[in-house]
Amino acid sequence: MTDSTPTLSVTDLRVGSPFTELLHGISFDIAAGERVGLIGESGSGKSLTATAVMGLLPETLAATGTIRLNGVDADLLTAGERRLNSLRGNTMAMVFQEPMTALNPLMRVGAQVAEIMTVHHTERGRRQARQRAVELLAQVKLPNPAEAALAFPHQLSGGQRQRVMLAMAMANDPQLLLCDEPTTALDVTVQAEVLKLIGNLVTDRGTALLLITHDIAVVAEVCQRVLVMYQGDIVEDGPVGRVLTAPQHPYTQKLIAASDLSSVDDRGRLHTMSMPVVSTPAATPSSPRPIQADATAALTAPPHRAAHQRLEPDGPPVIFNEATGAPAISVRGLSRQYRRRGGGLFTPAPVVHGLREVSFDVAEGQRFGIVGESGSGKSTLMRILCALDQPTSGTVDVLGQSIDGASERQLREFRSQVQIVFQDPMGSLDPRMRVRDIVAEPLRQVSRAEALVRVEAQLAAVGLDADVMHRHPHQFSGGQRQRISIARALITRPRVLVADEAVSALDVSVRAQVLNLLADLVDEYQLTLVFVSHDLGVIRHLCDTVAVISDGRIVECGPTASVYDRPLHPYTQQLVSATPSMDELARRITS
Amino acid sequence: MVFVVLRRLGVFATTVVVASVVTFLMLSILPGNAARIALGVQATEADVAAQATAMGLDRPAIVRYLDWFGHVLIGDFGTSTVSRQAIGPEITDALGITVILVLTSVVLALLFAIPFGILTAVRQRKLDGAILSGISQIGVAVPGFLAGMLLVTVFAVMLRWLPAGGWVDPGENFGEFALHLILPAIALGSVQGAVLSRYVRSSVLEVMREDFIRTARAKGLGAGRALFRHGLRNAAVPVMTVLGLQIATLLVGAVVIERVFSIPGLGSLLLDKVALRDLPAVQGIVLVLVVFVLALNFLVDLAFTLIDPRLRSAA
Amino acid sequence: MTAIKYETRARRPAGHGGGATLWAGLVLIGLVLLAAVVSVFWTPFDPEGVFSDSILLPPGAKHLLGTDSFGRDVFSSILRGAQISLLVGTVAVGIAAVLGVPFGIVAGMNPGRLDQFMMRGNDISLAFPALLLAIIFGAIFGAGTVTAMVALGIGTAPAFALIARSGTMQIMSREYVQAARASGKNGLFIGLRHVLPNISGMLIVQASVSFGIAVLAEAALSYLGLGTPPPTPSWGRMLQDAQGYLFIEPLLIVWPGIAIAVAVLGFNLLGDGLRDRFDPKMQVKR
Amino acid sequence: EGEPDTSLTVGLLATPGNLDYTTTAGAAIPQALLYNVYEGLVKLNNDGTIIPLLAKSWTISDDGLVYDFLLHDGVTFSDGSPFTAESVKFSLERVKDNWTANGPAYLDPIASIEAVSDTEARITLSKPSNSWLFNMSGPVGTMFTESALADLATAPVGTGPYTVSSFKTGDSLVLAANAEYWGEVPYMTDVTLRYFTDATAQTNALLSGDINLISGISQFQLVDQFKSNTDFQVLEGASTGEVTLSMNNASDAFSDVRVRQAVMYAIDRQAVMDTANSGYGLLIGSMVPPTDPWYDESLADLYPYDPDRATELLAEAGVSDLTVAFKIPNLPYAVAGAQVVKDQLAKVGITADVTALEFPAVWLDDVFSSHDYDMSLIMHSEPRDVNAFAAPTYYAGYDSPAVMAKFAEADAADATTYIELMKEATTTMAEEAAADWLYLQPAISLADADLLGVPKNTPSLALDLSTIAR
Numbered sequence A: 001m002t003d004s005t006p007t008l009s010v011t012d013l014r015v016g017s018p019f020t021e022l023l024h025g026i027s028f029d030i031a032a033g034e035r036v037g038l039i040g041e042s043g044s045g046k047s048l049t050a051t052a053v054m055g056l057l058p059e060t061l062a063a064t065g066t067i068r069l070n071g072v073d074a075d076l077l078t079a080g081e082r083r084l085n086s087l088r089g090n091t092m093a094m095v096f097q098e099p100m101t102a103l104n105p106l107m108r109v110g111a112q113v114a115e116i117m118t119v120h121h122t123e124r125g126r127r128q129a130r131q132r133a134v135e136l137l138a139q140v141k142l143p144n145p146a147e148a149a150l151a152f153p154h155q156l157s158g159g160q161r162q163r164v165m166l167a168m169a170m171a172n173d174p175q176l177l178l179c180d181e182p183t184t185a186l187d188v189t190v191q192a193e194v195l196k197l198i199g200n201l202v203t204d205r206g207t208a209l210l211l212i213t214h215d216i217a218v219v220a221e222v223c224q225r226v227l228v229m230y231q232g233d234i235v236e237d238g239p240v241g242r243v244l245t246a247p248q249h250p251y252t253q254k255l256i257a258a259s260d261l262s263s264v265d266d267r268g269r270l271h272t273m274s275m276p277v278v279s280t281p282a283a284t285p286s287s288p289r290p291i292q293a294d295a296t297a298a299l300t301a302p303p304h305r306a307a308h309q310r311l312e313p314d315g316p317p318v319i320f321n322e323a324t325g326a327p328a329i330s331v332r333g334l335s336r337q338y339r340r341r342g343g344g345l346f347t348p349a350p351v352v353h354g355l356r357e358v359s360f361d362v363a364e365g366q367r368f369g370i371v372g373e374s375g376s377g378k379s380t381l382m383r384i385l386c387a388l389d390q391p392t393s394g395t396v397d398v399l400g401q402s403i404d405g406a407s408e409r410q411l412r413e414f415r416s417q418v419q420i421v422f423q424d425p426m427g428s429l430d431p432r433m434r435v436r437d438i439v440a441e442p443l444r445q446v447s448r449a450e451a452l453v454r455v456e457a458q459l460a461a462v463g464l465d466a467d468v469m470h471r472h473p474h475q476f477s478g479g480q481r482q483r484i485s486i487a488r489a490l491i492t493r494p495r496v497l498v499a500d501e502a503v504s505a506l507d508v509s510v511r512a513q514v515l516n517l518l519a520d521l522v523d524e525y526q527l528t529l530v531f532v533s534h535d536l537g538v539i540r541h542l543c544d545t546v547a548v549i550s551d552g553r554i555v556e557c558g559p560t561a562s563v564y565d566r567p568l569h570p571y572t573q574q575l576v577s578a579t580p581s582m583d584e585l586a587r588r589i590t591s
Numbered sequence B: 001m002v003f004v005v006l007r008r009l010g011v012f013a014t015t016v017v018v019a020s021v022v023t024f025l026m027l028s029i030l031p032g033n034a035a036r037i038a039l040g041v042q043a044t045e046a047d048v049a050a051q052a053t054a055m056g057l058d059r060p061a062i063v064r065y066l067d068w069f070g071h072v073l074i075g076d077f078g079t080s081t082v083s084r085q086a087i088g089p090e091i092t093d094a095l096g097i098t099v100i101l102v103l104t105s106v107v108l109a110l111l112f113a114i115p116f117g118i119l120t121a122v123r124q125r126k127l128d129g130a131i132l133s134g135i136s137q138i139g140v141a142v143p144g145f146l147a148g149m150l151l152v153t154v155f156a157v158m159l160r161w162l163p164a165g166g167w168v169d170p171g172e173n174f175g176e177f178a179l180h181l182i183l184p185a186i187a188l189g190s191v192q193g194a195v196l197s198r199y200v201r202s203s204v205l206e207v208m209r210e211d212f213i214r215t216a217r218a219k220g221l222g223a224g225r226a227l228f229r230h231g232l233r234n235a236a237v238p239v240m241t242v243l244g245l246q247i248a249t250l251l252v253g254a255v256v257i258e259r260v261f262s263i264p265g266l267g268s269l270l271l272d273k274v275a276l277r278d279l280p281a282v283q284g285i286v287l288v289l290v291v292f293v294l295a296l297n298f299l300v301d302l303a304f305t306l307i308d309p310r311l312r313s314a315a
Numbered sequence C: 001m002t003a004i005k006y007e008t009r010a011r012r013p014a015g016h017g018g019g020a021t022l023w024a025g026l027v028l029i030g031l032v033l034l035a036a037v038v039s040v041f042w043t044p045f046d047p048e049g050v051f052s053d054s055i056l057l058p059p060g061a062k063h064l065l066g067t068d069s070f071g072r073d074v075f076s077s078i079l080r081g082a083q084i085s086l087l088v089g090t091v092a093v094g095i096a097a098v099l100g101v102p103f104g105i106v107a108g109m110n111p112g113r114l115d116q117f118m119m120r121g122n123d124i125s126l127a128f129p130a131l132l133l134a135i136i137f138g139a140i141f142g143a144g145t146v147t148a149m150v151a152l153g154i155g156t157a158p159a160f161a162l163i164a165r166s167g168t169m170q171i172m173s174r175e176y177v178q179a180a181r182a183s184g185k186n187g188l189f190i191g192l193r194h195v196l197p198n199i200s201g202m203l204i205v206q207a208s209v210s211f212g213i214a215v216l217a218e219a220a221l222s223y224l225g226l227g228t229p230p231p232t233p234s235w236g237r238m239l240q241d242a243q244g245y246l247f248i249e250p251l252l253i254v255w256p257g258i259a260i261a262v263a264v265l266g267f268n269l270l271g272d273g274l275r276d277r278f279d280p281k282m283q284v285k286r
Numbered sequence D: 001e002g003e004p005d006t007s008l009t010v011g012l013l014a015t016p017g018n019l020d021y022t023t024t025a026g027a028a029i030p031q032a033l034l035y036n037v038y039e040g041l042v043k044l045n046n047d048g049t050i051i052p053l054l055a056k057s058w059t060i061s062d063d064g065l066v067y068d069f070l071l072h073d074g075v076t077f078s079d080g081s082p083f084t085a086e087s088v089k090f091s092l093e094r095v096k097d098n099w100t101a102n103g104p105a106y107l108d109p110i111a112s113i114e115a116v117s118d119t120e121a122r123i124t125l126s127k128p129s130n131s132w133l134f135n136m137s138g139p140v141g142t143m144f145t146e147s148a149l150a151d152l153a154t155a156p157v158g159t160g161p162y163t164v165s166s167f168k169t170g171d172s173l174v175l176a177a178n179a180e181y182w183g184e185v186p187y188m189t190d191v192t193l194r195y196f197t198d199a200t201a202q203t204n205a206l207l208s209g210d211i212n213l214i215s216g217i218s219q220f221q222l223v224d225q226f227k228s229n230t231d232f233q234v235l236e237g238a239s240t241g242e243v244t245l246s247m248n249n250a251s252d253a254f255s256d257v258r259v260r261q262a263v264m265y266a267i268d269r270q271a272v273m274d275t276a277n278s279g280y281g282l283l284i285g286s287m288v289p290p291t292d293p294w295y296d297e298s299l300a301d302l303y304p305y306d307p308d309r310a311t312e313l314l315a316e317a318g319v320s321d322l323t324v325a326f327k328i329p330n331l332p333y334a335v336a337g338a339q340v341v342k343d344q345l346a347k348v349g350i351t352a353d354v355t356a357l358e359f360p361a362v363w364l365d366d367v368f369s370s371h372d373y374d375m376s377l378i379m380h381s382e383p384r385d386v387n388a389f390a391a392p393t394y395y396a397g398y399d400s401p402a403v404m405a406k407f408a409e410a411d412a413a414d415a416t417t418y419i420e421l422m423k424e425a426t427t428t429m430a431e432e433a434a435a436d437w438l439y440l441q442p443a444i445s446l447a448d449a450d451l452l453g454v455p456k457n458t459p460s461l462a463l464d465l466s467t468i469a470r
């Protein structure tokens, strides 16, 4: 940081549509080699800020203010298109938020990476550019980079695509690198590598970095300075250590408190930053305190085992978490294969293994967590447990009902006893139905009046007022929507609740609310909970037992604390070690 | 692999057989007596009955179907009850004419629609874009035969630059062939072009809003280059679907233009043969049309697979 | 506060998504509708009579748009013709939707064999375009408005089926459908309560566009003599009749031409406007 | 200057399905081939008189039964085979068993045919017949050669001035002058008959110079533009097409003559012609065109337009609220005419339910074969078809033994009595309102101004090209 002029200087940036202003005049600088984090609530304007710097705002939005880049004698907001074209991808580069759609589906990824070099003539020829593209792909740790370069985007996983984006952004050694949630699609192990890579680039080349994320741990790990955005304003700007340990703006304070899954209040509940509008907090005096379910939950914990501990290589597969009495859920040798649609004109449809030979039990009253990377078969398992999908082979018994091959009529009773909460709070609610109808949906043979009474009671139980009943889902916040879907799941008083990534789409603040609510309800109704997440921290907080899935197999299972502290399987070890935790964070910051 | 190809062909063949049954059934309930039409108003009822027997009209439906389709399978469409000639060549001639007409008009339509559609999409928020877009909207709203009538009036009748109609085989006299093709191809193509340009426009608009275009621009590609290098191939996929459907409907749909320009195409042949209750011919024509459309669908699918790697390999 | 924020988000796109186009479309359709409704009760002259004493008059004070070869007031015929166009459009689109939408939904809800089977059936019906059906039906049942409408309806149904199917497949992958299944709801309920309402946007767009196509197709059929028989005025037949008078009374071809263009344009603009409005990409992104 | 242009393109409306008029009905084939490719012993001249063709001359025995034809010498068919009296015998004897269309019954009067020598043929009738020789001028009188019967549908072989050089169904028929023709070789050496489905397309083709001649325009509103255009000539002549408002005499609605007469008074034929036919045509009042010798122009005024009288007649017949099934063919003139008729009938309280039936298929079935109709509107274009119309089995259902007897008597009578009796019979039919013959369709030809010798009238089915020149 010898040069006193910052690499990027943004002054009084305002972005607005003809109807509203979205950014209310934000200003910040980034010096060369400086790593700045940008955090904030979803929708607070983080992505807008970055795209405004790139000059790539959607046509419908207009920006005012000044954006200056070191060495460029013009305001980027008013510079000509030709000028900007020569800067974009060369002097400044950006990694966009959604890796699924940011690549051209009809072009090989190697060519897409090479293009950024040929456009700016930073490589002499097409062939050199291709070669360099392969090198870059290797740098971002894409396995088999030469082959990967020839792949089309759909042939890569989300995380791989994100790394392709990163390779592209780094290709021309930009002075300014803008990364918008560059690791959301990555599992923690890859995330760590990618972050290291970004860090190296910045240090080696003196690049100015703006890193947008909702993951405070990531910020702590990578950045020196952090900006906090709240509703279109930068509300806090300071060194990471200061902001994370002594936040000043109330929003930042709440945000940080809510991010910490290990810090709980005296009831074992997370700190939330809920700003109640229609909801009252879960633990209002009106809602009866639950009878503590600890007595039933105090089971003899099954041993902590991992798959590779199998005694003989060809011996019977391990049955994880094997219950002694009658388990709530009993799964044996479960496999599910998918036959992909279509196939080529001359190739048969390929077979995809969703699950392979999975066996485990879940005892009544247990809070059973399942973790694993994306695509490892978690959702598949959940769908089968809820009889929404049929296994290819194996048996599944839930509450004594055999699910494999059961007809819808045989499942009638089952349906009211096993309920599911889905990942996406918006996607799991029919946008055209009113809350009242959504929540009442699972009820059968119940008069309308009674249904209304029960819906009202259930909404109250999840902390929503009765007046929300006539609204449509889009009129709620993410956390409120997830409460609605929980209310729907609980209205039939099920004995088993299956939650599939029920909090991963939520931002930290809302996440805390929902986790608390779930914990309350599980206690209150004495539910057997099966909770899926890719986030170890969340599982650790909520579940007593955890199973780790990798590539369609359970690789390890045991009491949460035990798995977390003494992981047996290499995959689990990776997973645990790569997960940044707030404790560690605090250590690192203070050191 | 061979198995998959065979299976696809099997499905295709089954579809064709079902289509032939549908065709046969639908046409077997046509009212009107082909024998009476052949003999005219002076013939007695006895003559007509004898003629019907001679034409094989009194056999049970299933026998007639099997006889017909069996022969079709070996390439024999039967003999026209009207021209008393083999129907196959009659259909191929007419189909050839219609296909030339339709393809020419589609090429014209594309030549117009692609630049026009892109232009109106790119300049969507500009005045000229809006005006051009308005023009194409109006183009869509004009009935094709009206366009044809006006073209004839101006270019053939008033200016006498081009023939008012008719058809000359390209092998016979290519210059004349080309002259005769111009007006009908323009009449058919202009409306299709207007329709297609709407699809090109919306498809390009859609692609322009895709994230990967933004990515391309973030690489430093100008808006135009980003669109050309990354957008157009993507935009082509939905446009091709429409194009396939358009060609399919145009094979019969061209009949209106064929009438305006007195072109002996397939649609005209169909109308004439229906009027004369030349059942073997009508069945043949409809079957050829149906198979043509099914084959076209097949080809469009194939083209998709070539353009879009996502369809080529599923992984 | 959060709730308020979401409310404004939901409303904002409605304000400008396809606004001008939508309004232009609605105004044009409004005109056609007005003509159709008014002509039920009143037209300046009888559009179906024969007036041998007022043949082929040019436009004037008495006959706003002149008269045709039967001495009929063209303005009255244009007004009455709106009825036919709207009728044909409504019935054709209605038939297409009634046949195509349930078909598409059932196919979309049952991926696998049934879907494949139904889609091959759909391929076959796609191979019989509306005009071909109109020709065949015209021969079987006699040409006329009803035949034309039915043929157009059946001919358009496969398009509706395709759209409904692809929409259904999207909706079926949504979690709320899974939730409904987990609640023990059967296919009929899911189809009616979840799928249909959620694909209605797409279907309305399709309906609007098909409406325009039907109006044009009716004109083409009338031209071929397969449409509405005289004396009931239909714009397409008016055009055809006027063709013979192109050199005597060229205006005769102009009026029905404009009427058709206005109606088709109206429905196309409406369709475009609605598409923009329903298209999540045109709306403010979350 | 230079070579005279001897090629001609004619625009026609009805396309022949094939070229065999011995088994295929319709006017299209004779129109193209009769007198051009095929010839008979006699020919119907443009003014309606019978003149010699392959027969140089003929004599008729006093009892009207024996016809001796003297044939031209050295005539050959276009395939080279000779035309002799044997050809006459062969061709005419073939009709009875092998013809199914175009009136094989016309030759029923023939008892025997004898080839006296190569150039002399004798035909003996079983009873005298005035119409027989007239019919011999039509298709049934055609001379064929035995050597070329295999391919009548595509390769006609006749003795005429032209041969068929190519035929594309629905598109065109190309004729080339027959270099070996026994008579005077025609001026036009290459004639293309182009077939249109649409009258406007036809006139556009003429206006744009694609074709030189339109014979028998069908939509008369298209004619006026040519009258003022000096590049073209408009030729108006008489056809044999009586546009007929037929009433099913056997139906409940019209079995009472007074009801039929009421219709006659209710219809303003001039107005029908003005409105539906742009004023072109001739009011005839009976089924006789002016080219027939027994034409009586006074019949046109038999039933003047008098709606009051119509109402009276209906009242007399005790008919009120009459609704009739008015089934018309879906042809332009019928569709137009029916609208006017319907309107006029409405004024005397008759409701006509108009249905346009597909022509020919459905109309022939419903109306012509099944007689399932009350009223129809169709043009009868065959020459001298009034006898056929009077047959009780005919679709008109007109059943008058007296009239039938008179027709039979006329046929057997001598030439002058023939005309007299025909006149009486047709007058009776008109008086009894067997049908309402609205008007005679005019034969209007439109041609390039420099064309000469374009036939004006169409008394027969043929379009005689041999007289046309530039």
Ligand SMILES: Nc1ncnc2c1ncn2[C@@H]1O[C@H](COP(=O)(O)OP(=O)(O)OP(=O)(O)O)[C@@H](O)[C@H]1O
Pocket: A017, A022, A040, A041, A042, A043, A044, A045, A046, A047, A048, A049, A058, A060, A061, A097, A214, C284, C285, C286
């Ligand atoms: N094209 C647009 N037109 C109007 N408003 C927009 C547009 N794009 C984004 N917005 C609004 O601007 C605000 C900020 O959006 P932005 O994408 O910057 O949020 P973010 O902080 O990146 O959120 P997230 O963490 O969810 O990615 C949001 O309220 C969003 O609805």
Ligand SMILES: Nc1ncnc2c1ncn2[C@@H]1O[C@H](COP(=O)(O)OP(=O)(O)OP(=O)(O)O)[C@@H](O)[C@H]1O
Pocket: A338, A339, A340, A352, A353, A354, A355, A372, A373, A374, A375, A376, A377, A378, A379, A380, A381, A534
């Ligand atoms: N309907 C399907 N058709 C084909 N393959 C499928 C289908 N559903 C899932 N798969 C495949 O099965 C595997 C497991 O998928 P699943 O959805 O269970 O993973 P997951 O662990 O829930 O992942 P995520 O965390 O991303 O939700 C993946 O490879 C996926 O691509």
Ligand SMILES: [Mg+2]
Pocket: A046, A047, A048, A097, A180
């Ligand atoms: Mg963002």
Ligand SMILES: [Mg+2]
Pocket: A378, A379, A380, A501
């Ligand atoms: Mg999942």
